[in-house]
Every structure is written in structure tokens, then in C-alpha cells.
Amino acid sequence: MSGENINSPFMSLESFVYKDPEPMLLPQTNFAAPFEAKYLAEDGEAIDPEAEEYVVFLNELQDDEFGETLYELIGELTSKFEGIIENESVNQPNYRGEMLRRLEMYVDPLIKATESMLETMAQGAEQTDLRTMSDLEIDEFIDSYVLSEEQQVKFENWGFFKAIKKVAKKAVKKGVRLAKRGLKVAAKFGFGFVFRKLKKVAMQLMKKVVATAINKLPIYLRPAAHKLRKRYFGKEVELEEGNDSVIDVGQLQLEFNIQVAELIFADNELALEMEEEHYHNEESGIANPIRELSQAREVFIQNITNLNDQEDLLPHVEKFLPAILPALRIGIKLIGREKTIKYIAGYVAKLIRRLVGSRLSKPLADAIVRAGMGYFQLEVGSEQNEARLAGTAVAAIVEETVRKVADFPEYVHEDPQLLEGFVLEAFEQAAAKYLPQLLPEEAYLKKPRLRHDIKYRGVWLSRSGKGKSIVFKKYSKVPRVKISPHKARAIKTFRKNRLNKFLQDQLGLPEGQTIEAQVHLYELVSGSMLSQITKFEQNVPGLGTASPVAYDQLLPLTKEVAGLLLDEPELGQDVVPRFLASQQIGEIGQRYYFLEIEGMRPRVSVEGSKKMLSRSSQAHAILDFPKNQAQISLYLNEREAQELTTQLRDHQTIGAVMVSLSELLDEQVKSAFSGYQLKLIHGSVMPNSTFTALKRVPVKLLERLTTNVKELLGRGLSNFIKKNYEKLIQIAADPADGLTFQIILKDPLGMTKIGEALAGRITPADSNTVDAQLFDIQIVAGYARN
Amino acid sequence: MREIEFIREQLSRQVNHWVLAANRLNNPNDLGSPDDWESLERYLRITLRRTLRESSQRLIQRAMRLQSELSVARTATDLKKVKKHIVEFRRTYLHTETTLDFYADTIATRGNPKIGDVLRVLDSLVFRSMKQVLDRLNQPTPNVLTYIDKGLGASILKAGLRLWDGGTVNPVAVIKIVRHNLMRPTSLVHEAGHQVAHITRWNQELAQRLESNLSTHPQVGKVWASWSSEIAADSFAFAHMGYAAIASLHDVLSGDDRFVFRFNRGDPHPLSYLRVLLGTAMCRRAYGAGPWDSLEHVWRRLYRLSSATPMVHKLVKASLPLLSEVVETCLYEPMASFGNRPLVELVNPERVSPIILLRLESELGDALYQSTHWLWTEALRLVALNGLQIAIHPEQMATLYSVQQEWILKLSNTLKAT
Secondary structure, eight states: OOGGGTTOSSOOOTTOOOOOSSOOOOOOOOOOOOOOOOOBOTTSOBOOHHHHHHHHHHHHHOOHHHHHHHHHHHHHHHHHHHHHHHSSOTTSTTHHHHHHHHHHHHTHHHHHHHHHHHHHHHHHHHHSOGGGOOHHHHHHHHHTOOOOHHHHTTOSOOHHHHHHHHHHHHHHHHHHHHHHTTOHHHHHHHHHHHHHHHHHHHHHHHHHHHHHHHHOOOOOOOHHHHHHHHHHHSSOOOOOOSSOBSOOHHHHHHHHHHHHHHHHHOSSHHHHHHHHHHHHHHHHTOOOHHHHHHHHHHHHHHHHHSOOTTSOSHHHHHHHHHHHGGGSTGGGGGTTOHHHHHHHHHHHHHHHGGGOSHHHHHHHHHHHHHHTTTTTGGGOOSHHHHHHHHHHHHHHHHHHHHHHHHTSOHHHHHOHHHHHHHHHHHHHHHHHHHSOOOSOHHHHHHOGGGOSOSSSOOOEEEEEOTTSOEEEEEESOOOEEEEOHHHHHHOBOGGGOBHHHIIIIISOOOTTOOEEEEEEEEEOOTTOOHHHHHHHOTTSTTOSSOSHHHHTTOEEOOHHHHHHHHSOGGGSOOOOGGGGSOTTOOBTTOEEEEEEOTTOOOOEEEETTEEEEOOOOEEEEEEETTTTEEEEEEEEOHHHHHHHHHHHHTTOOHHHHHHHHHHHHHHHHHHHHTTTTEEEEOTTOOTTOHHHHHTTSOHHHHHHHHHHHHHHHHHHHHHHHHHTHHHHHHHHTSSSSSEEEEEEEESOTTHHHHHHHHTTOOOOSOOOOOOOEEEEEEEEESOOOO | OHHHHHHHHHHHHHHHHHHHHHHHTTOHHHHSOHHHHHTSOHHHHHHHHHHHHHHHHHHHHHHHHHHHHHHHOOSHHHHHHHHHHHHHHHHHHHHHHHHHHHHHHHHHTTOSHHHHHHHHHHHHHHHHHHHHHHGGGTOOOOEEEEEEESSSSOEEEOTTOBOTTSSOBOOEEEEEEEGGGTTOTHHHHHHHHHHHHHHHTHHHHHHHHHHHHTTTSHHHHHHHHHTHHHHHHHHHHHHHHTHHHHHHHHHHHOOOHHHHTOOOTTOSSOOHHHHHHHHHHHHHHHHOSSHHHHHHHHHHHHSOGGGSOHHHHHHHHHHGGGHHHHHIIIIISOBGGGTSBOHHHHSOGGGGOHHHHHHHHHHHTTHHHHOHHHHHHSHHHHHHHHHHHHHHOGGGHHHHHHHHHHHHHHHHHHHHTO
């Protein structure tokens, strides 16, 4: 090795051979066809093999932990941003530019460290031939870059840095494989080029993260992604269903991943530059609809609060309405349809007339205060604030009505008579939500939907941050409930997990005890994050911070849950399954609850500098169609891992041990295969669209695969535990929380058929495929995914 | 007329001064640095801040009333009344300040982050020791704020007591741990026993029972009854900590002869000599023979009864045969305060017997100190185990202290986030 390499930050590896830092142009040879077609598309056409490899790589890049990191970073920046606007006028010129500058300054240590890491890697790659390295050596090459102590103290949350490092590993490994076949940019320009491009893309992602923290835009799959899908699939591919998500970090990550995949798969530098340009420019066109909506709402509230009885309300509604639509994805279809908007504005103005004005605001505000008596006492207190309450409620009704109207089918918008009926219905539903029960009891008896609950009679109140923008909505009453063990078992939380497990594993409450809790109810609004809710709630014991320890205690309040927990189903809100996957993605209008339990202290796990609520036991599955195998990671949290090893130490029979494991296995595998923790590596499936893709699979096929996997796991795990008793006990003593079984099943029953169904070729459910072979089981300390 | 204006001017200055002074007490960050506040569990922080705010708000309101009173005062008599109210206000201000300062001082002991980390775990340990009993009696468990200070023994300011300002009810159990015992915190559980006995009214019931169960010696029975509050706390600590509590108590009480045989009528603390022997009697009753026998033997040898005054000598002689009856009464007799259950049914000392504790350690091995699950669920028993090992292997004390510190800091790291 040359003396010049002595100061290299990388470890000395055998395959590191000094090369002149010349661009590595490989001789073009005739390679055998590098891609292999495996699937047929819906129309019977063969899927482009390169497209398949590309999509498979995208799937490899898609990483839930990266999503969590982005979510936390956005949350952190949001807190920082809110801290800044406390002291700044939001109306100052170049407000957004100034905010961007300050937030970028805040993340500067993170940016600099990431840039420096990728630049050093680029330099390292110019001096060594990465193409000759094995995967392990590539890992070592990249892992050898560590943060200095000096860098570490400058910032707290290094998740982004670590995530980019992980992406770099995957990208280089893929690039090496392609380069070995003489393909793509890496082969032509070398890995120094790849690292520098990756640096550029990572910095663009960071810019988007900062912009998201300020804008809180619902993130849509941007045109770049659409274009790519067209290029590789020759047509549009279905997106995940559901209404507007608030912040969907999965999509933000997907966009970034597409850039990384483009970098690795681009044929020439020009094509790459064009993509980058596109990715970069998307940001500059983004307006700030959430902030504009906040400002328009504020003006609307002030105007209607001071309105006198003779004054016309219509101009105020007409001014407010256009600000609501851009903040909604579904609202986009109404933008530009002036006539329809005018009509809706006119009708809505008529409907709210009886609620506004200087004379009417006061009685309405009094009623709202009465409905929220006690809880909101501290925040009301002055006449001005009380008057605002009425105005805010009316604004919320208008927004909710417009949101529902925007979602009406096309034929409703086209027919004024139909539209009137539907608008009235939407208005009544919104009014039931935001107004106290002011009507005589007979009216509610005649039309029960005019109120959403009988038991508590609260209202949903908007809670505003310092910049007057609405952070979330909270139900004015905090019901006190008793939760028996049976009830807790029946209530489902995220990913179909049961509440009793949450109480036991995350809140550390003893099993089998009836608990008494005060239930705080929340609703997401456009641009809000759960971490903002928890940060805002300074007086609720257990909340008051943006940490995952707090926001992971917010659980989804569907109608079913609201029925079981509160006896009032209408206090819940149903959403499509993907919004029940985790706290990191939610729909506008989605509801959550927090259990305030006297004396309860949540269980916390510490992983490096990251503190979070202890994980629940869970399974993650990857159906890897090109390899025709299923990979399952079965994580046992610390409690269950210790209980398992206690049973083993007590020399209990394997039967007794497996009985304890079987319920967990059954529930978690079922949950994973229903789409919550399932990754489909398949040429026809875009990452982050598992739920939509699974719709193409006949239910019976999926059930068969799930049953097959459960049986195989049961059989395989019992054998494994019998043989590895000592190792299990040893791993359970590791300081990392819990342990993970990593299982590979080769050719599980029904998988081929599912692959065909995903490609759009529905096959009958019968199959004569042979039973799968249990390929491999490994066990690792702590939480791991394949 | 001019005279009145002069008086008003003088009073006005004072009133304004006190209004501003009262407002200054309203900022929690003036009482403790943000870092000190951060070192508390969030639950505790919210409870404390709320109480302190209420206390200072009451004072501010009173100051505002004083201001309005002065503004409408027209006559000399009115002003005289204002003057009287200013004097009263000053007194209230000082009481409120004492109340707030007390909390400020306790929170400030967390200024050292490492001490703060340990105290956070101690808060949690004490809380759990009480919760185990109070949950079953459907009583809420108060939050706990421990602080470190000089001295020989721990002490408690019980939650629920009215404080110096006359208006504030202490929202949390504030417990002092002495510096030398920071890594040997069994005495905190004794203090928790005081809080539990206060909430369940066990002290009164135990006093009555002791008096009636020791009726063969009415005079002696009366004396033991007068010690009921301390005996209750000792029993509670024994049930949770086993022999560790007794060994630790022994070390604190091992003063000179005068101290060990000192008897003050009205002092709720039992005669030290008898207190240690009561502890060893509890161990013998619960676990049979063990290291406590040797402790008792040495105790009796080192502190000869001949050093005691005749009156104390007589009291001890009469009490020794009654110790087993006292143990039965405290640990095994059903009490109305406990829902007609004996203490051992709520906190079973068998769980902290030396055999069980040592088996716990040998069976779980490293996992006992590494697994967050065990640290969380067995924290109290870990203190009992460590205390037991300190008692039987004093030569390993330094190592045992560092083992204790290590797991406490590990647990503290997880509590920090709550």
C-alpha cells in the first residue's frame, strides 16, 4: 500500500489496491443478457427485466427505520421552527426564506458531517477498486467512516447520517454488481462519481425535510416518481388508497430512493443530470398552502366575529374557500372550477349565517365553553378569547364541509340540486362535530346524526400554536373509563395489535388488572404531526414532549375502538389500513387517543442516543419473488424474551414453551401478512404500495401462504429452540432489548401463485406446489429486520 | 388631606414592591434551573410546577387585592387597614417563599447530573414500594421527590400535609436521602412506610393493637404503642427489603451507648437497642436462622444493658420477651387499614428472603443486571439483594456499590425519557 494511504480514514483491507485516480472506463465487452425476465405483466407482456431489477432494488432501499428517522427529524425541526416563530412576526418579508436559512443552520453539523462522509468515501473509492470487493468488504469500507467526538457533540440526533450510510452500502453493492457486468454509470465513471452524486441527492433530501418542517405539506408522489413509473411500467401504477395523509415520510423516502436507484441505473451522465435537475426543481415550485390557509382562517375568524347583522357574509366565505382547497389533495380537483366554488360558498354562507356576527358569537362561545368546561378554563379566560372560540368553531365547520364536498363524486359536482343536498349533509356532519348540542332534544331524536355522542356531549376544539396555525383538534371532554382485561384484549391498536399487549409491554401495567384511565382524544389536521400534539400538551402527564416516547402512546381511535372504549362509536374515525400501520403516517381527520393512567410510567428503551417506547413483539416479512423465498423476522420484546428464557431455565417442556409462543406467532404472522409489516419484492410492485398490491391477490392464496408460514415457523422454531437452548439464554442476557429470530423459508406453498397474481394474472387458488423447506433460522440479540 | 396623600405614597411604594416580589415567585425557572427541572420525571415535574404555580398565584392574587384596596382607600382609617393588610401579606409572602424555597432547594440537589440520575431512580423505587400496597387498597399513590442532604438518617415531608404558607398542600412525598447512604437506599423504603401508614391510617390502628396485644405489661404496651409510627415504617421496610433493611438500620443506629440506650418519652423512635432486636426478630420469624443471628449476638455484646439507666434497663428486660408478639402484630395480624389483611399479604417478605434473592441472581445471571425487563420489574428486589450482599460480604462493599450504581444509572437512562 502506498504511503499516501496512511492517513486514509478507512480500514486497511486486503482488496484495497491503490489505483491512479483516473476515471475508470471499462472496456465494453459483450456480456450475456444481464437481466432475466421472470414475470409477465397483466396484459401478458413480459416485464422489462431491467425494470424488475430496478424495482427490486427500490424495494431493497425502502427501509422503515429510515422513514422513522425522517419523521423524527421533521418533528425536531418543527419544534425548532415553532420556537423561532414565537419570537418572530410571520408577516415579515422573506419569512419563508429566513426560516429555511435558520433551520438549515440548525442542521448544519448534520449536513456537514454527511457531506464530509460521502466526500471522504468518494476519495477513498478513487484510490481503490470497489468492484473487486465482496459485500462484507464494502460494509467494512463504509463502516470505517465514523463520527469524530468533536462532530458528535455538535448535534444530537444522527439518525439521518446513519441512514445515508446504510443507503450508501446498498447503493454501492448494487453498483458493484452492475459494474461487474459492465453496466451503468458506476462502471463508466467509477464509485467516486457515485458517492459525490449520492452526496448531492442526500443534500436535496435534507432540503426537502427542512421545507416539509416549515410547510407541513401533505407529500404527494411527485411528477418524477410518476414519470419513472411510466418509464418502467409503461403505464401508471396504482397508488395506495386513502385520503390526504398528513406527512407521509414513506413517499419522501421513496422519492429519494428513486434518485438513488436512478444514480445506480442511469445509462449516462446526461440522463442522470436531467433526473437530478427534476428532483431539485420540484421543491422550488412548492407554495405554502398550510401557512396560507392559517392566515386566511385567521382573517375569516376575525371578520365573522365582528360582523354585524346586516353585513354580507358571502365575500368572507368566498375569500376563505380558495385557501382551503390547495391544502387538500382531493381539493385540487375543485381548483379552477370557479362556478362550483362560488355556488358552494353561497350555500355555506347561508348555512353559517345563524352562527356568526357580533350578536350571535357570544351565546355560541358560551355554549362551547360550557361544553369544554374545566379542561379549557385556563386557555379561555377573556372575552376576546371566548369570542374567538365561536369564530374558530365556524371556521372549522366550513373547512370540514369543504373537505367533504371536495371528496364528492364528479356527478354530484355537476348537478346543483344534488350538490345542495350533499353540501347540507356535509355541513350537518361538520356542525355535529364542532358545535355544542344546542338543538332541542327532539331534533336529535329525529335526526340522531346531528350529534356524535350522547354520553359526554363535548365538542372538538381547534388548538392553535403560537403562530395561530391549528396544530390539532381535541375533544373538550376527557372521559374517565375502566378498561377490563377482556376489553383491552378486544381493542385493536396499530397493526391489529391488542391493547392489552400495549398496556403490558409499553406501559408496564400488570396483566389481568382492570385499569382506570382518563382518555384524551385528538384529531389530526392538515399539516400536523403526532409529535406536535404531544409537545403541545404540556399539562397532560406523560405528554409535553415531541419524543417518540410520548407520541408512540397515541393510539388509533377507530369507530370500533371508540365503541368499545368510550361507548360512543361516532367519536372514532375509520381510516384505510395503511393509516393504521404506525404513528408516523396519518390521515387528515384521523383520530387518536391517549390514556392518562394514575401512577403509570411507560417502559422506555434506549438505543444509542435514541429513546423510545419499548417495542412490542412483532413480525416483519419479506416476500422475495425473484429468490422465491419468504424472510421473516420475529422479534420478541424484552419481556417475552426473558419469559421464554425463564421457561427454558426452569426446564419446561418444549410443548409448554411453544404454547406461550404460539399466540404471538399466530397474531404477528397474520398481522405481517395482512400487509402491515410486509415488503413485496416483485417486479410489478412499487415500494410502499403493499396494501394496493395485495388487492390483486386472491384472499385464499394469501391465507394459504400465511397458514403455511405459520406452520413452518412453529415447526422450525420448536426444533431450533430445542437445539439452541444455551445460545438463547446467552442472547437474552445481552443488554440489547429483546431478541429476533430471522427465518428464511424457501419456496413456501402458494408463493409462486401470489407472484403471478401480483403480476396481474389471477390464478385459481388450487396448487400442487410442494411444501416449503425451512431454509435457515438465526437468532440475534435485540431488534432486527431482514 | 395632605397627610393622607403622604401615607398613601408610603403604602403605595410598599404595595407595588410586594406585587412585583410576588410575581417574581411565579417563574419556575427562578426556583430551579431548566436543567434541574429537566432532571425530574415529567410526571413529577408537571405535578410540582402546577402546585408551585397555584401557590404563587394565590400570593399574586392577594397582592392584587392589596393594590385594589389601596386604590379605593380614601380615609385614614382605610389606609390604616391597608397598612395592617400589608403586614399580614408580608407574613404570607415569607411563608410562601419558605414553601417555594424548600422545593427549590430539593430540586437543586439534582444539579449534579449523576446525582440527578440516581435520585430519579430512587423516586421511582419509593413510588413503587408504596404503589404495591396502595393500589390494592384503591388509594392513589403520591409522586415522590427525593433529594440528597447531609446527616445520618433519611426523613420525609409527607404528601398531603399543609405547608408553611397555610394554603399549599404538599403534592408529593419529599424524601431526604443522606449522602452516605446514596447507594444503600433501604431507608427510603422506611420513609415510604411513613407515607403509606399516613394514607391508610395504619399508625393509629397499630398503636391500638400493640397496646392491647401487650396488655400483660400495660406500661410497656403503652410505650410500644407510642412508637407505632416508626415501627410501622420499619415493618414496611422489612417486608420490602428483608435483611438488607435491618443491617442498614443497625449501621445507622450503631452509635455510642448513650445513643443506643437513650429513651425520650414522646419520641416516636423506639429505643435503638430494642429497634435493632425487633428487626432481627422479624428476620427470624420470616426466614428462620441466618446472618441476623450473628448481628444480634454482636449487638448484644457491644451494647451491654449495664450501660443503660435503671429505667431503660427495666423497659428492655420487660420488652425482650414481647418482641415476637410485636412482630406478629406488625407483620402477620390483619389490619382494617389494609382491608383486613396483614401486611405480609400486601408485601410478602418471603420474596426477599436471602435464599430467594440469591437464587434470583444465580438463575438470571447477567440478564438480571442487563435486561431492562428485570431492571424494571425487579428494581426493589435488586436493592434488597445488593443490601443483603453488603451485609454478608462487607469486604466486597466497593464492588457491590459500583454494581448497584451501574444498574441504577442504566435504569435512570430509561426513566429520563418519561
